[in-house]
Amino acid sequence: MEQLSSAYMERFQPNYSYMFKFEEKFIHQDTRDWMTDHWTNSLYFGAIYVALIYAGRQWMSNRPKYELRGLLTVWNIALSIFSIMGVVRTVPEFYHVLKNYGFYHSVCVPSFMYNRVSGFWVWMFVLSKLPELGDTLFIVLRKQRLIFLHWYHHMTVLMYAWFSYTEYSAPARWFVVINYSIHAMMYTYYALKSMRYSPPQWIAMMITALQIAQMIIGFAITIWVYQMYISNNERECNITMTNIRLSVIIYVSYFILFAKFFREAYFNGSKKAKNLYKAENSGDVLKNYNKDKLKNN
Numbered sequence: 001m002e003q004l005s006s007a008y009m010e011r012f013q014p015n016y017s018y019m020f021k022f023e024e025k026f027i028h029q030d031t032r033d034w035m036t037d038h039w040t041n042s043l044y045f046g047a048i049y050v051a052l053i054y055a056g057r058q059w060m061s062n063r064p065k066y067e068l069r070g071l072l073t074v075w076n077i078a079l080s081i082f083s084i085m086g087v088v089r090t091v092p093e094f095y096h097v098l099k100n101y102g103f104y105h106s107v108c109v110p111s112f113m114y115n116r117v118s119g120f121w122v123w124m125f126v127l128s129k130l131p132e133l134g135d136t137l138f139i140v141l142r143k144q145r146l147i148f149l150h151w152y153h154h155m156t157v158l159m160y161a162w163f164s165y166t167e168y169s170a171p172a173r174w175f176v177v178i179n180y181s182i183h184a185m186m187y188t189y190y191a192l193k194s195m196r197y198s199p200p201q202w203i204a205m206m207i208t209a210l211q212i213a214q215m216i217i218g219f220a221i222t223i224w225v226y227q228m229y230i231s232n233n234e235r236e237c238n239i240t241m242t243n244i245r246l247s248v249i250i251y252v253s254y255f256i257l258f259a260k261f262f263r264e265a266y267f268n269g270s271k272k273a274k275n276l277y278k279a280e281n282s283g284d285v286l287k288n289y290n291k292d293k294l295k296n297n
Contacts, residue, residue: 012111014096016089019117023089026120028113035126035165042130042162046155049133053151056140065143069194072138076191082128083187086121086180093118094177107221108228108237110168112176125176126165129158149257160250163243170238171221171247178214182207208262215255222247 093115097106105111112118133154139146164172186207192199226244228237 012097012101012105012109013115014093016092016117023117023120026116026123028116028119028123031119031123032113032166032168035162039162039166042159045130045133046159049136049155050151053136053140053146056137057146060140060143066141068138068142072142073191073194075134075138076187076194079132080184080187080191082124083180083184086125087177087184089121090118090125090177090180094173097173104235106173107171107225108235108239110170110173110238112173113168121180122172122176123165125180126161129154129161133158149261152257153254156250156253160246163246167240167243168238169240169243171218171225174221175218178217182210182214185210205262205266208258208265212255212258212262215251215258218247219251219255222251 090112093112094106097111101109112122136146136151136154138144139150185203189199189203189207222244225237225239228235229239229241229244
């Protein structure tokens with residue numbers, strides 16, 4: 001599948017009515033070559049990230065917390081706008097492929113990388129997983145509760161996204177579009193909370209439910225791709241067995257962690273759950289358990 005020509009891939013491309021200059025200049029092979037040479041840096045970044053979390057929490061242990069409300073608002077707004085742009089520029093290609101070529105093509109043929117628009121925003125998506133580690137900086141400096149879900153999710157997404165890009169993993173089309181969409185809603189919600197607005201509680205619950213749904217969809221697609229991989233079907237699927245194994249580990253672990261949060265936050269009748277519910281009414285629970293950024297807003 002990786003040997004398919006650009007001319008062949010261009011058969012599957014939608015026509016965008018407008019292209020920005022930075023999209024027109026995008027050359028997918030250059031970015032793939034760079035990532036092939038540098039994706040292992042994500043492992044080092046992950047190790048440094050965990051070390052800085054420990055060092056930062058130690059450093060802040062005897063210091064007063066920083067409010068950083070204005071900076072946090074700007075941060076969330078910036079990530080919200082970025083995610084919305086990602087949705088706007090990747091969904092048309094995703095819809096075009098599903099409508100005209102079907103499910104198989106959407107999960108097995110990485111034609112999205114050969115389109116300058118969707119290819120650019122997939123590249124931006126992968127790179128964005130590094131600066132998104134900055135979410136944790138606000139938690140540490142504001143002395144908020146940092147849970148395993150938060151830093152594990154940030155670190156492993158960075159590593160997996162960088163590795164998958166080197167392979168042009170075809171199912172990434174689904175992951176990128178869904179993740180952009182959820183982040184667009186999530187960071188908009190965070191921005192509103194950091195500006196002291198109070199969106200209805202059901203929005204926080206919906207965002208978490210969508211994240212759980214994302215893990216279910218991702219796992220189901222991975223199993224379908226695995227069946228294609230081991231079958232004698234003549235149709236190929238652009239994914240490696242290593243990527244399939246990593247996908248299963250990641251999706252299952254994320255599902256367990258997000259489902260645990262959802263149960264404790266909304267359905268557990270224990271004292272702990274009641275405290276979580278109380279925290280949610282003050283705008284804390286989504287950050288504490290989902291991204292750990294909204295406590296004490």
